[in-house]
Amino acid sequence: MEMPKPDTEVIARKARVVARLLSVLPDDAVIHDERETRAYECDALTAYRCPPMVAVLPSNTQEVSDVLRICHSEGVPVVPRGSGTSLAGGALPTADCVILGVARMNDVIETDYDNRLIRVQTGRTNLSVTGAVEADGFFYAPDPSSQLACAIAGNIAMNSGGAHCLKYGVTTNNLLGVTMVMMDGEVVEIGGGYMDAGGLDLLGLICGSEGQLGVVTEATLRILPTPEGARPVLMGFDDNEVAGACVSDIIKAGVLPVAIEFMDRPCIEATEAFAKAGYPMCEALLIVEVEGSDAEIDHQLALIMEIARRHNPVELRESRSAEESAKIWLGRKSAFGAMGQINDYMCLDGTIPVSALPMVLRRIGEMSQEFGLKVGNVFHAGDGNMHPLILFDANKPGDLELCETFGAEILKLCVEVGGCLTGEHGVGIEKRDLMHVQYAAEDLEAQMAVKDVFDPAWLLNPAKVFPLDASAGRRAVKLAAQ
Amino acid sequence: MMVRSEQELAALVADAADPLSIRGGNTRGMAGQGAALSVAGLSGIILYEPGALTMVAQAGTPLDEIEAALAQENQRLAFEPMDHRGLVGSQGGPTIGGVFAANVSGPRRIAVGAARDFLLGVRFVDGRGVVVKNGGRVMKNVTGYDLVKLMAGSFGTLGVMSEVSFKVLPRVETQAALVLHGLDDGQAVAAMSRAMGSPFEVTGAAHDPAKGQTVLRVEGFEASVAYRIGRLQTELNGMAGEMTVLTASEAEAFWEKQRDVAVFHGEEGDIWRVSCKPSDAPALLAKAGAEAHLLDWAGGLIWLRMAQGSELRARLDQFDGHATIVRASAQTKARLGVFHPEAAGVAKLTAGLRAQFDPKGVFNAGLMGAVA
Ligand SMILES: Cc1cc2nc3c(=O)[nH]c(=O)nc-3n(C[C@H](O)[C@H](O)[C@H](O)COP(=O)(O)OP(=O)(O)OC[C@H]3O[C@@H](n4cnc5c(N)ncnc54)[C@H](O)[C@@H]3O)c2cc1C
Ligand SMILES: Cc1cc2nc3c(=O)[nH]c(=O)nc-3n(C[C@H](O)[C@H](O)[C@H](O)COP(=O)(O)OP(=O)(O)OC[C@H]3O[C@@H](n4cnc5c(N)ncnc54)[C@H](O)[C@@H]3O)c2cc1C
Numbered sequence: 001m002e003m004p005k006p007d008t009e010v011i012a013r014k015a016r017v018v019a020r021l022l023s024v025l026p027d028d029a030v031i032h033d034e035r036e037t038r039a040y041e042c043d044a045l046t047a048y049r050c051p052p053m054v055a056v057l058p059s060n061t062q063e064v065s066d067v068l069r070i071c072h073s074e075g076v077p078v079v080p081r082g083s084g085t086s087l088a089g090g091a092l093p094t095a096d097c098v099i100l101g102v103a104r105m106n107d108v109i110e111t112d113y114d115n116r117l118i119r120v121q122t123g124r125t126n127l128s129v130t131g132a133v134e135a136d137g138f139f140y141a142p143d144p145s146s147q148l149a150c151a152i153a154g155n156i157a158m159n160s161g162g163a164h165c166l167k168y169g170v171t172t173n174n175l176l177g178v179t180m181v182m183m184d185g186e187v188v189e190i191g192g193g194y195m196d197a198g199g200l201d202l203l204g205l206i207c208g209s210e211g212q213l214g215v216v217t218e219a220t221l222r223i224l225p226t227p228e229g230a231r232p233v234l235m236g237f238d239d240n241e242v243a244g245a246c247v248s249d250i251i252k253a254g255v256l257p258v259a260i261e262f263m264d265r266p267c268i269e270a271t272e273a274f275a276k277a278g279y280p281m282c283e284a285l286l287i288v289e290v291e292g293s294d295a296e297i298d299h300q301l302a303l304i305m306e307i308a309r310r311h312n313p314v315e316l317r318e319s320r321s322a323e324e325s326a327k328i329w330l331g332r333k334s335a336f337g338a339m340g341q342i343n344d345y346m347c348l349d350g351t352i353p354v355s356a357l358p359m360v361l362r363r364i365g366e367m368s369q370e371f372g373l374k375v376g377n378v379f380h381a382g383d384g385n386m387h388p389l390i391l392f393d394a395n396k397p398g399d400l401e402l403c404e405t406f407g408a409e410i411l412k413l414c415v416e417v418g419g420c421l422t423g424e425h426g427v428g429i430e431k432r433d434l435m436h437v438q439y440a441a442e443d444l445e446a447q448m449a450v451k452d453v454f455d456p457a458w459l460l461n462p463a464k465v466f467p468l469d470a471s472a473g474r475r476a477v478k479l480a481a482q
Numbered sequence: 483m484m485v486r487s488e489q490e491l492a493a494l495v496a497d498a499a500d501p502l503s504i505r506g507g508n509t510r511g512m513a514g515q516g517a518a519l520s521v522a523g524l525s526g527i528i529l530y531e532p533g534a535l536t537m538v539a540q541a542g543t544p545l546d547e548i549e550a551a552l553a554q555e556n557q558r559l560a561f562e563p564m565d566h567r568g569l570v571g572s573q574g575g576p577t578i579g580g581v582f583a584a585n586v587s588g589p590r591r592i593a594v595g596a597a598r599d600f601l602l603g604v605r606f607v608d609g610r611g612v613v614v615k616n617g618g619r620v621m622k623n624v625t626g627y628d629l630v631k632l633m634a635g636s637f638g639t640l641g642v643m644s645e646v647s648f649k650v651l652p653r654v655e656t657q658a659a660l661v662l663h664g665l666d667d668g669q670a671v672a673a674m675s676r677a678m679g680s681p682f683e684v685t686g687a688a689h690d691p692a693k694g695q696t697v698l699r700v701e702g703f704e705a706s707v708a709y710r711i712g713r714l715q716t717e718l719n720g721m722a723g724e725m726t727v728l729t730a731s732e733a734e735a736f737w738e739k740q741r742d743v744a745v746f747h748g749e750e751g752d753i754w755r756v757s758c759k760p761s762d763a764p765a766l767l768a769k770a771g772a773e774a775h776l777l778d779w780a781g782g783l784i785w786l787r788m789a790q791g792s793e794l795r796a797r798l799d800q801f802d803g804h805a806t807i808v809r810a811s812a813q814t815k816a817r818l819g820v821f822h823p824e825a826a827g828v829a830k831l832t833a834g835l836r837a838q839f840d841p842k843g844v845f846n847a848g849l850m851g852a853v854a
Contacts, residue, residue, distance in 0.1 A: 195592075225681045
């Protein structure tokens with residue numbers, strides 16, 4: 001993965017930058033010792049690493065503003081960081097940057113049940129937002145699998161979603177307002193405790209902008225009442241195509257499950273060997289979960305099972321208890337770990353129109369033969385978000401490169417059938433150079449024009465999201481200006 | 483001017499030196515100054531996949547046509563776009579592009595989200611005449627910046643949309659509504675908050691002080707609707723005196739009127755729309771001095787009928803939300819500004835975006851942001 005050359009003049013000013021940062025932050029919030037900055041050298045895309053010049057851990061919006069003002073005046077690039085669980089290298093540092101971590105900013109500022117919202121500092125982890133309100137019967141809906149660790153900051157930057165977003169939407173659908181610090185240190189408030197801001201939808205723009213438009217320090221989030229109950233059903237099919245048709249029929253029938261998860265045979269086999277969830281051995285497995293009162297769940301599951309029966313399932317298993325539900329979800333939740341037991345893997349994240357599912361799975365199978373690398377598929381089937389896991393051996397020379405090429409081919413296929421390069425993990429550095437596949441030059445220009453407005457000097461997380469050749473001109477102007 | 487293709491639209495905008503007033507059906511009469519540019523000629527559904535809950539249509543497609551196609555598959559636009567004609571006395575037919583350009587959402591917004599939450603992809607022509615696409619036709623997409631959201635609610639000030647793709651939802655089997663009688667604004671907001679905070683999935687919560695009715699909508703399968711209405715009755719017991727239940731057809735008629743703010747049709751005065759925190763609504767109403775009002779979105783949306791020329795924003799002072807003029811004389815609109823003034827930091831970003839996307843300043847000049 002190519003990254004721009006670090007700016008040696010910036011690095012030469014390190015001592016002065018550190019001194020200025022220490023003038024606005026406590027000593028223990030400025031990390032500049034080379035051994036200690038190593039803790040920030042990568043996010044969850046561990047194949048690429050580079051320690052930052054400095055890492056800072058501010059405690060509030062004012063400190064973030066002070067840091068950014070200093071970095072702006074010194075021409076130092078800043079890479080915002082939540083918990084570092086990005087799978088796209090979105091928080092990967094450069095040798096000339098300041099990593100701005102919000103991990104110490106994890107307070108709940110306000111909970112307001114009358115208006116169904118919570119205001120938090122953005123370093124707070126996703127799961128602990130729900131933790132703050134669940135005793136009172138509420139929850140925060142977006143539920144990325146990383147929710148125990150990932151921060152609201154990263155969720156907003158990546159517009160993260162989870163298994164239940166079929167019903168509840170992703171981060172952008174649950175975000176009411178933010179406090180954001182611009183690269184020059186100015187603090188802006190966007191949205192608030194009300195719905196639909198009056199002017200342009202800047203909130204919608206910031207959500208998913210991968211830390212390139214501003215540093216989000218506080219967020220107002222929508223919270224929802226906890227449903228009365230939830231229950232899954234597990235179904236196995238002998239054919240991917242039939243399973244795909246079943247998904248589409250369930251949706252057409254007017255039942256709106258909260259989750260429809262899909263696993264293919266390689267994934268089922270790996271999972272069974274690892275977690276022993278008691279899954280049937282078949283080509284395709286669906287887990288469908290519905291919510292509501294007991295009677296309502298019974299009614300919806302009856303409808304779903306009737307549809308499933310029409311597709312000749314090899315297995316149909318309705319949960320009867322909390323233990324059975326947990327067992328049904330166990331395999332799905334262990335899928336990534338199970339694949340990791342077999343070998344190193346690369347987790348892709350493309351989306352496709354659900355109608356293209358059988359064709360795409362067939363092609364991935366063929367490509368797996370061609371490349372000689374195994375693939376397992378787990379999948380948010382309700383919304384077409386695929387996670388092909390390509391197995392490779394990191395110690396075998398050339399395997400990583402082969403895996404990357406294969407991954408790129410799969411993502412190109414997603415775009416070809418009408419889908420897109422990433423459904424929830426983001427572009428970061430990982431998919432940066434594939435952006436040309438989905439977007440024409442003028443489409444990328446329009447997006448970069450937005451960054452020009454928010455961060456004219458291109459100092460915030462600069463070499464991410466856009467292909468290096470497409471953003472080169474803008475980044476060069478920045479350097480020349482210093 | 484009426485364009486027939488995206489190419490024609492792009493060429494026309496590229497050549498434009500003077501302001502263009504962008505129009506779908508112009509049912510809102512809300513286009514900016516300049517020569518009228520109609521996109522109604524860009525019409526037709528391009529792709530509809532009921533099993534994937536997605537539709538792609540040209541921006542000028544009449545809303546009627548979209549809704550009819552959806553009805554055939556037993557699906558709908560869940561954000562419940564309002565028909566504005568009765569309120570502002572306009573003619574013509576609303577278009578799907580106009581709905582998204584104005585981010586038009588009705589009562590169900592509190593449960594399912596706004597129009598912008600359903601918009602998945604756009605093609606638009608920017609102020610230089612360049613065709614840009616963003617998003618796609620799948621539910622989840624984080625590939626680059628979300629210009630789709632930016633275009634929703636931009637009222638044609640950043641680009642003219644030529645094509646939109648959006649998410650649709652199944653129609654429900656049935657609905658019913660619980661009516662609470664005799665509550666004042668404060669009591670109504672409290673009751674609506676309690677209902678929204680319950681797990682019984684209320685998809686509409688409105689209050690009409692003139693009739694003394696607070697109405698809660700429940701939708702879904704027959705048995706489930708009956709069950710949840712019952713549970714809500716128990717939940718709200720003690721918060722209201724009398725409670726009655728509307729049948730499916732009564733409820734449907736009620737929510738259509740609520741959506742289109744029918745109580746103000748044919749009435750004199752300026753119409754304002756205030757978005758706020760629900761619990762702030764009663765205090766804001768006390769300050770507003772309106773001739774009449776209606777609450778929607780569990781109190782988060784206030785429709786106001788004011789004496790002509792009233793300076794509502796000055797009366798409300800600072801609050802967490804915004805106030806927009808929906809109907810008033812041209813002078814009042816020019817004097818007060820249709821849209822709520824923005825804080826300096828936000829206004830600077832808005833101006834910057836407009837300058838980037840429309841450097842010649844041809845789109846809907848004077849519409850957003852600028853107070854004459
Ligand atoms: C095991 C595992 C499972 C996962 N499952 C899911 C899943 O189901 N769904 C999903 O969507 N994702 C998933 N992810 C990906 C990841 O967890 C999400 O992208 C998450 O939102 C990242 O949050 P973070 O706080 O760790 O962000 P980081 O990795 O620290 O940063 C991510 C991005 O956010 C930016 N950023 C960080 N803080 C700020 C800020 N304050 N202001 C502005 N920008 C900021 C960074 O610059 C970077 O671009 C998974 C990851 C792992 C490791
Ligand atoms: C302040 C305000 C608040 C409103 N609130 C609501 C509400 O809460 N609920 C509701 O249902 N309705 C609301 N409306 C009405 C809404 O504008 C119309 O119902 C809808 O836009 C009708 O479509 P149309 O084709 O007639 O649009 P038009 O009246 O032709 O256009 C509406 C706006 O969109 C622009 N526009 C139209 N087509 C395009 C396009 N293809 N590309 C780019 N821009 C385009 C126009 O320039 C204009 O600014 C509101 C309107 C205003 C002004």
